[in-house]
Amino acid sequence: MDTKSFIQKRFSEFYREKASDIEAPRLIEQREFGFLLFKGNVMVRHKSFGTVEALRSFVKQIVPAHAYYSTAYYEAPEEKMENKGWLGADLYFDIDADHIPTECGKIHDRWKCKTCGFTGKGVTPETCPMCGGKTFENKTWPCEVCLESAKSEMVKLVDILVEEFGFSPDEVEVSFSGHRGYHVHVENEVVKELDSVARKEIVDYITGVGLEAALHGVGTRSHVTSSGSSGRGFDNIGWRGRISRGAYKVLSAATEEDLKNLGLKEKAVEKILSNKELILKTWERSGPWQPIGGLSKDALQAIINRAVQNESAKIDTVVTTDIHRLIRLPNSLHGKTGWLKVVFPTSEIERFDPLKNAVAFKKGEAKVYVDEAPRFRLGEELFGPFKHEKVELPMAAAVFLLCKGAAELVE
Ligand SMILES: [Zn+2]
Ligand SMILES: [Zn+2]
CATH class of the missing domain: 2.20.28 (Rubrerythrin, domain 2)
Structure with missing residues (x-):
C-alpha cells in the first residue's frame, strides 16, 4: 500500500467512528462546504447540506484530506460564486506560526x-x-515553541476583542487549527454584514497599522491639556493604555543588547541604562509620554514602536478581510498532520495542549522510514529526532510524519 492510501485508510476508519463528533455550524443550510480530496488533490466546492446528518455521512463517504465550510451565509450556497446571494459572514481570525518569526x-x-x-x-x-x-x-x-507563540498571539487577540471591541466572551470561540496555529471566531449580528473594507479597519486596529505614537501625545504635552486626562494611562482602554503598559514592559526588561537592537546608539543605550530606575519611576506616575532625563525623543519613539509591535496581535490579515473564506470544519482531520481541529472555551486557553488534545489516532502502530524529523512530542511521549531510519511508531506519530511528508510507509 502506498503512503497516501494508508493515510486515507486511517482517515476513513476515523470518520466511520467519529464523524458523529462533527457539529453543524450555525445556520448550516446557508453555508457553503468544500472538501479537498486525497485523490488528485481535487477541491470539491459549492456543496450545501440541510442537516448535520447529511454532512456527516458525506464526510464518511468521501473521506477528505481537508474539510471546510464558509464563514459566509448565502441564499443559495450551492450556486456559483456570483449567484450565491451573500447574506453576511462571521468575523474570523487566523493566527499561524507561518506569520510569526521565531528563533526555532x-x-x-x-x-x-x-x-x-x-x-x-x-x-x-x-x-x-x-x-x-x-x-x-x-x-x-x-513545533511546540511555535505553537506556544501562536497561542500567546491568540491571547492578545481575544483580549482586544473582549476588552476593546466589547464582544462577550461567549461570542468569541477559539480553536486549534490542527497544524500550526489557532483560530478565533466571532458570531454576532453586528459584525455579520460588515464588508471587506470595514473588516480591514478591524485588522488595522488589531495589528496596530498606521498607529502614530505622536497622536497619542508621545513627545508632547498636548494630550494632557487637550484630552483633559493626564496620568500614566496604564488603565486606559485601547491603544493608549496598551502603549503605556507595553513601553513599561519593554524598558523594564531591556538589556544593553535589546536597546541596541532597537537601533539606539551606544551613548543613548548607556544613558538609558544608567537612568532606567528613574525613568520607570517617572512612567509609573505619568506614563511614557515625554522624554525625560537620559531618554531622547528618538529613543522614546523606538521603545514605543517596539511596544506597539509586541502588543499587537499577529493575525493573517487576508483571512479576516475575505468575506467568502472557507474555514476548517471543527472535529475534522487536518491532512498535513492527522490532528484534529479542536474548538475549546476561552477559559481553557491556558490549559489547552494541542499536542495532546488534538491527537486523533490512539490505536495501533505502523512502521515508517523517516527521511528527517526533529524531536517532537505527542501526548506525554517524545519521539526522534530521526534521520534516514526505519522505526515502528504509535499510530498518531506515524500518521503525523506521513502526513507531513517526513516519512514513508514501510510495507
Ligand atoms: Zn525567486
Ligand atoms: Zn518552532
Whole structure:
C-alpha cells in the first residue's frame, strides 16, 4: 500500500467512528462546504447540506484530506460564486506560526522560490529577494515553541476583542487549527454584514497599522491639556493604555543588547541604562509620554514602536478581510498532520495542549522510514529526532510524519 492510501485508510476508519463528533455550524443550510480530496488533490466546492446528518455521512463517504465550510451565509450556497446571494459572514481570525518569526523557525522552516529556485530559512517572504517571485514551496514544522507563540498571539487577540471591541466572551470561540496555529471566531449580528473594507479597519486596529505614537501625545504635552486626562494611562482602554503598559514592559526588561537592537546608539543605550530606575519611576506616575532625563525623543519613539509591535496581535490579515473564506470544519482531520481541529472555551486557553488534545489516532502502530524529523512530542511521549531510519511508531506519530511528508510507509 502506498503512503497516501494508508493515510486515507486511517482517515476513513476515523470518520466511520467519529464523524458523529462533527457539529453543524450555525445556520448550516446557508453555508457553503468544500472538501479537498486525497485523490488528485481535487477541491470539491459549492456543496450545501440541510442537516448535520447529511454532512456527516458525506464526510464518511468521501473521506477528505481537508474539510471546510464558509464563514459566509448565502441564499443559495450551492450556486456559483456570483449567484450565491451573500447574506453576511462571521468575523474570523487566523493566527499561524507561518506569520510569526521565531528563533526555532529559522531551523525547522524552509522555503524555495518556485520561479528561480532561491531558498531560505524561517518565515516565507512575500516576494522572493532574488527574482521578486510570489509563489513558494515550503516545509514547515508544527513545533511546540511555535505553537506556544501562536497561542500567546491568540491571547492578545481575544483580549482586544473582549476588552476593546466589547464582544462577550461567549461570542468569541477559539480553536486549534490542527497544524500550526489557532483560530478565533466571532458570531454576532453586528459584525455579520460588515464588508471587506470595514473588516480591514478591524485588522488595522488589531495589528496596530498606521498607529502614530505622536497622536497619542508621545513627545508632547498636548494630550494632557487637550484630552483633559493626564496620568500614566496604564488603565486606559485601547491603544493608549496598551502603549503605556507595553513601553513599561519593554524598558523594564531591556538589556544593553535589546536597546541596541532597537537601533539606539551606544551613548543613548548607556544613558538609558544608567537612568532606567528613574525613568520607570517617572512612567509609573505619568506614563511614557515625554522624554525625560537620559531618554531622547528618538529613543522614546523606538521603545514605543517596539511596544506597539509586541502588543499587537499577529493575525493573517487576508483571512479576516475575505468575506467568502472557507474555514476548517471543527472535529475534522487536518491532512498535513492527522490532528484534529479542536474548538475549546476561552477559559481553557491556558490549559489547552494541542499536542495532546488534538491527537486523533490512539490505536495501533505502523512502521515508517523517516527521511528527517526533529524531536517532537505527542501526548506525554517524545519521539526522534530521526534521520534516514526505519522505526515502528504509535499510530498518531506515524500518521503525523506521513502526513507531513517526513516519512514513508514501510510495507
Ligand atoms: Zn525567486
Ligand atoms: Zn518552532
